[in-house]
Amino acid sequence: xxxxxxxxxxxxTLLWIGFVAAAILIVxxxxxxxxxxxxxHAGEPExxxxxxGQRVQLRVGAVLAAFALVVFxxxxxxxxxxxxxxxxxxxxxxxxxxxxxxIEATGQQWLxxxxxxxxxxxxxxxxxxxxxxxxxxxxxxxxxHTWDVPQLAGxxxxxxxxxxxxxxxxxxEGVFRGQSATFSGQAYGPMRTEVDVVSPEEYxxxxxxQKSEIQEAQDxxxxxxxxxxxx
Amino acid sequence: xxxxxxxxxxxxxxxxxYPRRQPRxxxxxxxxxxxxxxxxxxxxxLGFLFVALVELLLMRLQLAVPENTLLTPVTFNRMLSLxxxxxxxxxxxxxxxxxxxxxxxxxxxxxxxxxxxxxxxGLWLYVAGATVLYAGFFFTPPxxxxxxLAPLSELAFxxxxxxxxxxxxxxLATLGFVLVAINLVATLHRLRAPGMAWRRLPVFxxxxxxxxxxxxxxxxxxxxAVAMLLIDRNFDGIFFADGSGGAPLLWAHLSWIFFTGAxxxxxxxxxxxxxxxxxxxxxxxxxxxxxxxxxxxAIAVIGTLSWMQNMLTAPIGIGWMYFAMAMSLAxxxxxxxxIFNLIATIVGGSPRMRAPLLFAAGAISMISIGLAxxxxxxxxxxxxxxxxxVDATAATHFALVGGSVFGGFAALHYWYPKLTGRTMGExxxxxxxxxxxxGTLVAFVPLFLAGSDHGQxxxxxxxxxxxxxxxxNLIATIxxxxxxxxxxxxxxxxIASRNGGARAGHDQWGGDSLEWFTLSPPxxxxxxxxxxxxxxxxxxxxxxxIAHATARAEAAPRETQPVA
Numbered sequence: 001x002x003x004x005x006x007x008x009x010x011x012x013t014l015l016w017i018g019f020v021a022a023a024i025l026i027v028x029x030x031x032x033x034x035x036x037x038x039x040x041h042a043g044e045p046e047x048x049x050x051x052x053g054q055r056v057q058l059r060v061g062a063v064l065a066a067f068a069l070v071v072f073x074x075x076x077x078x079x080x081x082x083x084x085x086x087x088x089x090x091x092x093x094x095x096x097x098x099x100x101x102x103i104e105a106t107g108q109q110w111l112x113x114x115x116x117x118x119x120x121x122x123x124x125x126x127x128x129x130x131x132x133x134x135x136x137x138x139x140x141x142x143x144x145h146t147w148d149v150p151q152l153a154g155x156x157x158x159x160x161x162x163x164x165x166x167x168x169x170x171x172x173e174g175v176f177r178g179q180s181a182t183f184s185g186q187a188y189g190p191m192r193t194e195v196d197v198v199s200p201e202e203y204x205x206x207x208x209x210q211k212s213e214i215q216e217a218q219d220x221x222x223x224x225x226x227x228x229x230x231x
Numbered sequence: 232x233x234x235x236x237x238x239x240x241x242x243x244x245x246x247x248x249y250p251r252r253q254p255r256x257x258x259x260x261x262x263x264x265x266x267x268x269x270x271x272x273x274x275x276x277l278g279f280l281f282v283a284l285v286e287l288l289l290m291r292l293q294l295a296v297p298e299n300t301l302l303t304p305v306t307f308n309r310m311l312s313l314x315x316x317x318x319x320x321x322x323x324x325x326x327x328x329x330x331x332x333x334x335x336x337x338x339x340x341x342x343x344x345x346x347x348x349x350x351x352x353g354l355w356l357y358v359a360g361a362t363v364l365y366a367g368f369f370f371t372p373p374x375x376x377x378x379x380l381a382p383l384s385e386l387a388f389x390x391x392x393x394x395x396x397x398x399x400x401x402x403l404a405t406l407g408f409v410l411v412a413i414n415l416v417a418t419l420h421r422l423r424a425p426g427m428a429w430r431r432l433p434v435f436x437x438x439x440x441x442x443x444x445x446x447x448x449x450x451x452x453x454x455x456a457v458a459m460l461l462i463d464r465n466f467d468g469i470f471f472a473d474g475s476g477g478a479p480l481l482w483a484h485l486s487w488i489f490f491t492g493a494x495x496x497x498x499x500x501x502x503x504x505x506x507x508x509x510x511x512x513x514x515x516x517x518x519x520x521x522x523x524x525x526x527x528x529a530i531a532v533i534g535t536l537s538w539m540q541n542m543l544t545a546p547i548g549i550g551w552m553y554f555a556m557a558m559s560l561a562x563x564x565x566x567x568x569x570i571f572n573l574i575a576t577i578v579g580g581s582p583r584m585r586a587p588l589l590f591a592a593g594a595i596s597m598i599s600i601g602l603a604x605x606x607x608x609x610x611x612x613x614x615x616x617x618x619x620x621v622d623a624t625a626a627t628h629f630a631l632v633g634g635s636v637f638g639g640f641a642a643l644h645y646w647y648p649k650l651t652g653r654t655m656g657e658x659x660x661x662x663x664x665x666x667x668x669x670g671t672l673v674a675f676v677p678l679f680l681a682g683s684d685h686g687q688x689x690x691x692x693x694x695x696x697x698x699x700x701x702x703x704n705l706i707a708t709i710x711x712x713x714x715x716x717x718x719x720x721x722x723x724x725x726i727a728s729r730n731g732g733a734r735a736g737h738d739q740w741g742g743d744s745l746e747w748f749t750l751s752p753p754x755x756x757x758x759x760x761x762x763x764x765x766x767x768x769x770x771x772x773x774x775x776x777i778a779h780a781t782a783r784a785e786a787a788p789r790e791t792q793p794v795a
Binding site for chain 1: 304308570575596606607615686
């Protein structure tokens with residue numbers, strides 16, 4: 001999958017580093033194993049009681065430790081890069097230049113709700129402006145959910161009573177799909193979400209439209225209650 | 232040397248056995264003998280391996296094609312929950328413990344265990360736990376997932392009794408494991424034969440000690456967690472409830488400490504069994520014995536400390552994430568050293584390719600793939616991509632199928648003569664082995680791809696068409712059936728060989744540890760005569776002594792009878 005945010009770029013790089021590290025281990029171990037089993041043997045094995053001595057053990061241990069250390073250091077470097085908050089670009093939303101556009105993402109069985117800064121909200125579909133740093137504050141109203149749109153950001157959990165953060169900056173307009181990634185009960189399988197990356201103008205228009213429609217719907221209900229048509 | 236103090240040599244040890252006073256099944260059910268308890272644990276574990284396979288295959292059938300409607304979501308979730316509990320609590324852990332419980336007292340030259348009734352109670356708590364889980368199956372099976380994460384497992388979200396059955400069942404089984412571990416610790420510390428110093432203890436008995444202590448550390452953590460969940464659900468507790476002083480992540484921490492520790496336990500048991508098998512079949516002493524034992528101990532400690540590797544997407548501090556990663560990556564050293572020494576032993580020896588060595592080699596190979604996958608999962612930013620994808624399923628299954636199934640089958644083929652007095656069929660073992668290797672690769676390699684390339688999530692009862700994972704899932708389903716076929720062949724082999732296998736001698740493979748000194752199967756008191764242990768390979772000393780005495784007797788045939 002193609003990364004579409006600076007953070008996922010770093011994740012992608014580290015994924016490849018991890019793949020290489022894993023491949024080295026798999027090839028080395030299985031290669032040595034097959035060599036050992038297929039090797040032609042000469043002489044009495046009992047005679048060659050020379051165990052791999054202390055020095056060999058230390059050397060092998062040191063090589064393994066060095067390997068682990070290299071992987072650890074690279075992981076910390078790329079994880080820290082992936083955690084950096086990017087700044088909003090020139091094509092992005094002007095209002096998000098100084099600090100990220102903050103949107104609350106609420107996990108609930110089995111749907112995501114997004115609350116925008118202007119008090120409007122949407123379900124299932126998140127609309128964000130392109131080239132703009134977006135910070136999602138993940139919360140949950142019931143059980144643990146995991147917000148995961150792999151092309152835009154790393155996955156993070158929404159845990160009841162806690163706030164978790166996801167930061168991304170989408171580099172092009174388009175639709176990105178994701179699926180909740182922690183087992184959350186009956187309809188966990190189809191608990192999906194969608195991020196629509198649009199131009200800043202379209203974003204502004206969307207949240208205004210949502211706000212006015214929500215207001216309209218509320219007014220209508222309040223009107224009905226006042227008329228006594230809704231008990 | 233033993234030759235200088237003439238004793239009855241093993242070939243002459245003949246005991247008629249005790250008269251049977253009760254039907255066989257009552258004798259076994261009421262026996263506190265570690266061999267009977269161990270055998271029932273092993274047989275029970277293998278039975279539940281079959282049950283877990285059926286559940287896995289049902290789930291794989293559902294996931295064979297996109298948006299399948301074979302199973303309802305609830306049925307799938309119930310299969311998932313039962314599969315998790317069965318595979319971990321009723322197959323993997325009891326298989327390792329059963330082998331420890333049967334073999335370790337024999338290896339240390341003990342005539343029994345220190346607290347036999349406690350071990351027997353442990354077995355029956357395990358049986359009770361399994362009964363509760365599968366009795367609940369007919370009423371309300373659990374449906375909270377492999378690890379019933381709070382708050383989903385709380386009363387508010389799953390009000391029927393399924394989760395209560397899960398808690399009671401796993402609680403009983405865990406308590407049973409802890410009791411068995413207490414007996415093993417007491418036996419290994421107090422009942423070793425004269426001369427059986429810790430430095431001479433066979434690697435598998437060392438592993439029994441390490442795993443028992445590990446269970447004494449992690450078992451109570453799980454017991455506390457299930458007790459809290461029970462209180463939350465039934466007595467208005469608030470341990471895991473958010474907003475009233477509880478913490479949903481508390482369950483995650485406690486349960487992952489147990490599950491991660493149990494994961495390590497299974498791998499330690501498998502590697503230790505392989506470390507017994509490899510020297511015998513390579514006809515060469517284990518390379519770096521001290522290093523292997525030290526590494527197994529390190530795996531228990533460091534591995535359990537890496538429990539937060541499962542929580543890298545949770546709201547915990549980045550420092551703790553790096554700590555979990557450091558522990559996971561540090562495991563490369565002890566695992567690598569153990570595997571290095573196992574392979575070095577084969578390289579220096581001349582291997583006899585019999586079924587135990589074949590399965591042992593398969594176990595090393597599968598475990599290496601699984602642990603390499605786990606290594607990648609533990610890199611923090613990578614976990615943000617791969618966590619809870621089927622890539623993680625693949626890694627865990629490679630490691631646990633490698634450890635529990637391949638490693639378990641290696642141990643089964645190796646100790647089967649001691650367990651039953653018969654050997655398992657070699658041809659069937661080979662067919663089963665290659666079927667299993669093919670099955671494991673075909674079943675789980677596609678999941679690596681579906682998880683890392685397309686982000687397919689775990690535990691979901693369906694996947695959608697157009698997400699690019701249809702081919703991978705279909706192949707994985709076919710592979711799962713091939714794997715199951717291979718496993719069933721070995722289970723059938725074990726059942727058929729029980730009465731139909733070739734009779735085994737007391738020392739079927741030319742082993743170096745003391746379980747091969749006694750009859751196959753051993754009499755209730757294990758040993759008529761206990762040898763003085765003078766080295767870490769007592770059976771080799773005994774064989775040498777017998778050969779020496781025989782040679783002397785042949786030199787002067789009229790004067791003395793040969794000792795053996």
